[in-house]
Amino acid sequence: MIFVGELSELPPGESVRVQGEVAIAVFNADGELYAIDDTCTHQDASLSDGWLEGCAVECPLHAACFDLRTGRPSGPPAKEPVRTHRVEVQDGRIYVHETAPVGAAPVAAEAAVGEVVR
Amino acid sequence: MTTGEIAPSSQGEDLPESLKGTLPGRYYTDPAIFRAEQAAIFETQWFCAVLAADLDKPGRFETVQVGRESVLVARGRDGAVNAYLNVCRHRGARLCTEESGEVRRAFQCPYHAWTYSLDGKLVSAPNLTSMPDVDRARFGLHRVHVREWLGYVWVCLADEPPSFEETVIGDVTTRLGTPDAIVGYQVADLKLGRRIEYDVKANWKQIVENFMECYHCATIHPELTEVLPEFADGLAAQYFVGHGAEFGRDVEGFTVDGSAGLERIPGVNEEQDRRYYAITVRPTVFINLVPDHVIFHRMFPLTADRTLVRCDWLYLPEVVDSGADIDRSVELFHRVNQQDFDACERCQLAMDSRSYRDGGVLVPSEHHIGEFHDWVRAHTG
Numbered sequence: 001m002i003f004v005g006e007l008s009e010l011p012p013g014e015s016v017r018v019q020g021e022v023a024i025a026v027f028n029a030d031g032e033l034y035a036i037d038d039t040c041t042h043q044d045a046s047l048s049d050g051w052l053e054g055c056a057v058e059c060p061l062h063a064a065c066f067d068l069r070t071g072r073p074s075g076p077p078a079k080e081p082v083r084t085h086r087v088e089v090q091d092g093r094i095y096v097h098e099t100a101p102v103g104a105a106p107v108a109a110e111a112a113v114g115e116v117v118r
Numbered sequence: 119m120t121t122g123e124i125a126p127s128s129q130g131e132d133l134p135e136s137l138k139g140t141l142p143g144r145y146y147t148d149p150a151i152f153r154a155e156q157a158a159i160f161e162t163q164w165f166c167a168v169l170a171a172d173l174d175k176p177g178r179f180e181t182v183q184v185g186r187e188s189v190l191v192a193r194g195r196d197g198a199v200n201a202y203l204n205v206c207r208h209r210g211a212r213l214c215t216e217e218s219g220e221v222r223r224a225f226q227c228p229y230h231a232w233t234y235s236l237d238g239k240l241v242s243a244p245n246l247t248s249m250p251d252v253d254r255a256r257f258g259l260h261r262v263h264v265r266e267w268l269g270y271v272w273v274c275l276a277d278e279p280p281s282f283e284e285t286v287i288g289d290v291t292t293r294l295g296t297p298d299a300i301v302g303y304q305v306a307d308l309k310l311g312r313r314i315e316y317d318v319k320a321n322w323k324q325i326v327e328n329f330m331e332c333y334h335c336a337t338i339h340p341e342l343t344e345v346l347p348e349f350a351d352g353l354a355a356q357y358f359v360g361h362g363a364e365f366g367r368d369v370e371g372f373t374v375d376g377s378a379g380l381e382r383i384p385g386v387n388e389e390q391d392r393r394y395y396a397i398t399v400r401p402t403v404f405i406n407l408v409p410d411h412v413i414f415h416r417m418f419p420l421t422a423d424r425t426l427v428r429c430d431w432l433y434l435p436e437v438v439d440s441g442a443d444i445d446r447s448v449e450l451f452h453r454v455n456q457q458d459f460d461a462c463e464r465c466q467l468a469m470d471s472r473s474y475r476d477g478g479v480l481v482p483s484e485h486h487i488g489e490f491h492d493w494v495r496a497h498t499g
Contacts, residue, residue, distance in 0.1 A: 023247060038247070043231075049242040051223055060224065060242035061231045 004035075004087075004094035015057075017048040020098040024085055027068055029055055034068035035085035035096045042078040136481065138488050143474035145494075146321040146466060152422035153186075154498040155322075159401050160185035161275040162497075164286050166403045166416050167191050168271040169310060169430060172218070173199060176236060179225075180218040183418050183426075184275060189262055190214055190225070191271055194236040199266065201273045202259035207240065208232045213259070225259075234259050268405075269306035269432075270414070286399055293397040295360030300397075302385030303407050308432035309439070311411070312448045316427040316455060320462035321469070322402065322419035323494065325427065328458050329396070329404050329415075330356050331484045338457045341450055345369050345376055346394055352483045355396045362393025362407075372408040373446035374453065379410040380437050380444065400493060406451065410437075411444075413451050423466055429455055 004010070004018050004026050015027045023038035025048035036057070038047050045061040056074065058065045064078035071081040086097040133139060145151055167182045168191045179192035181204050188204035190213060204213050206227040213225050213234075224241060226233045233242040238259040246252060263274040265282050272286065291297045318325060328334070332354035336343050343349045346363040355363045365372070371379025372394065382391065386409045395407040406413035411433045418426040431448050438444075468474050480487055 017247070044245045044248070045242055046247045049246075060233050061226075061244060 001088070002096045002098060004096055007089055007092045007094055010094065013052055015048040015050075015052065017046060018096065020085075020096065024096055024098065025057070026087065026094065026096060027052055027057060029068060033087040033089065033094060035087050036066060036068060036071050037082040037085075039082075040064055040066075040078060041073070041080040041082055047082070133479065137479040138485050140327075140477040140480060140487075141323070141491050141494070142477045143469040143471065145477075146324060146469040147422050149422055151498065152321075152419075155419070155494070156185035158497045158499070159494070160419065161187065162280070163276075163401055164265065164272045164274045164279065164282055165401070166270050166399070167201070167273045168199075170199060170266055170269050170271050171310065173271075175220075177221045177223070178218075179214060179221065181214050181216065183420060184273060187275060188212060189273055189275070190259070191264075191273065192221075192225075192236060196237075199264055199271050200236070200238060201262040201264045201271070202238050203262060203275075205260070206230075206232050207257045207259065208243070267306075268300075268414075269308065270416075289399040290397050290405070293356060293359065294395065299360070299390070299395075300405075300407065302387055302390065303383055303412055304385050305405075305412050305414075305432065307435070308383075308412055309435040309437075310430055311433040311438045311444045312431040314429050314448075314452055314455070316429065316459050318425045318427055318459045318462060319423060320425060320459070320466040321422055322417055322425045323490075324462040324465050325417060325425055325459070326398060326401075326490060327484075327487050328462055330354060330398055330487050330490060332357070333481060333483050334461060338461055339454055341374050342454050345372060345450065354483070355394060356398065357483060357486060362390060362395045365392040365394070371410065371447065372450060374449040375446060377446060379408070379447055380442055381434060382409045383411075383434060398490075400490070410434075411447060423469075427455070427459070 002018055002020050005016060010016055010028045012028050012030050015025055017038050018024050018026060024035050025038040026035045029052055040047055040059040042064050043061060045059050047057050047059055050060045051058040055068050056065050057068060062077050065074040066082055071084040073081060083099050085099050088095045165184045167189060168180045173193040176193050176195045179190055181188050181190050189201055190204040191199060191201045194200050206213050208230055211227050211229040213227055224233045224235050231244060232240065235241045238261060240254040240257045263279045265272045287297055290300055294300060332349050333352040335349040345365060347366045348363050355361055369376040371377060373379055391409050397405040402417040404415035411431055414430045414432060416428045420426055433444060
């Protein structure tokens with residue numbers, strides 16, 4: 001589990017980038033929190049620098065649009081989805097549970113990352 | 119006399135008292151002199167760039183040529199107008215190639231996609247997160263000084279701009295006698311009724327000199343001289359301080375046929391009514407004041423022998439919004455512009471002639487143009 005920050009520091013419309021195994025972008029879309037891989041699958045750009053539109057983020061470089069709920073791109077130039085991650089708020093603090101990398105045992109991966117962060 | 123030899127021109131110390139010399143012909147054609155003017159005048163003075171109302175929402179932008187630079191003028195999210203050198207900080211590509219347009223969120227270089235927010239900061243670039251030592255403010259767009267006055271955006275490319283009050287407002291004060299005289303025209307509150315652009319094949323100084331004198335008025339401006347009969351005497355309003363040329367007795371308005379104009383601008387006082395005032399704001403602006411509208415010229419010198427002129431006719435917003443017929447009032451100065459720019463182009467043709475190598479002469483009603491020549495010389499050295 002990765003500590004992201006205080007909920008009060010991430011108002012609606014804002015985003016923040018945190019480091020897990022890979023960089024993760026956390027968004028506050030009108031009060032709903034979402035986390036996805038920060039790096040666009042088309043070219044190395046930070047989606048946390050992108051433009052939040054409803055439940056999607058548009059990459060600042062080439063306008064690839066990713067659904068924050070599924071990680072799927074709405075169309076070119078991105079073809080591959082980004083991973084989504086579970087977000088949890090405890091006592092006004094935001095945490096992300098990083099999804100296991102492809103091929104890893106989910107529980108072990110989460111525990112490993114959690115240990116590093118703590 | 120052999121060809122190639124030419125008698126010393128009439129210029130110099132032996133001129134009769136009635137005449138003063140002009141600048142030599144090469145001042146109007148020599149690319150080196152034009153370059154010096156770009157560096158020492160257009161890139162150091164306050165330069166009138168954009169009608170602020172044309173940038174009517176965040177993301178609206180215009181690019182204008184100021185000296186040797188392309189300048190990007192854009193309205194930000196906070197409603198303020200910003201100006202930047204139109205150059206990507208990465209490898210120098212021109213950022214915006216359009217003359218005007220609108221971006222939704224950011225300016226993006228079409229080369230490597232370096233992306234800048236409306237306030238100029240670098241917000242994204244490929245692999246930027248792998249270069250955490252790159253400061254996004256430091257590698258933002260280079261800012262240019264901005265000032266809004268009379269509803270226009272003025273920019274200055276100098277590191278330390280000259281006093282706006284002493285230069286721009288100073289030129290208005292010098293002509294009208296007081297800085298307050300222009301206030302009643304409420305220029306910033308007027309609305310664009312018509313814009314006409316003129317691509318003039320002449321050096322910018324030809325256009326300034328022409329605007330400053332009226333020796334030519336009776337010859338090339340029949341319509342204007344009908345409306346302002348005193349112009350037939352050859353003395354421009356700019357020959358005096360605080361002088362407005364009076365409309366002819368039977369003239370009802372500042373229109374191509376002297377017919378009635380539009381509603382008078384409320385702040386215009388009795389003394390200013392039925393008069394035409396003209397102001398040159400160096401280096402590139404002319405302001406014409408009449409009771410019911412303001413005609414505002416912006417010049418964009420492009421090369422030694424080519425100048426783009428944007429002329430705006432500004433009226434009370436209710437006049438423009440009502441769809442009132444402004445054709446006759448626009449037509450008067452549109453004709454004056456065409457007549458003037460034709461004359462400037464005719465002079466430009468001769469600037470490389472041996473005949474004009476040492477320049478020409480100014481008659482007494484044109485002697486005040488000498489002050490402009492001194493100003494140019496003082497700046498370019």
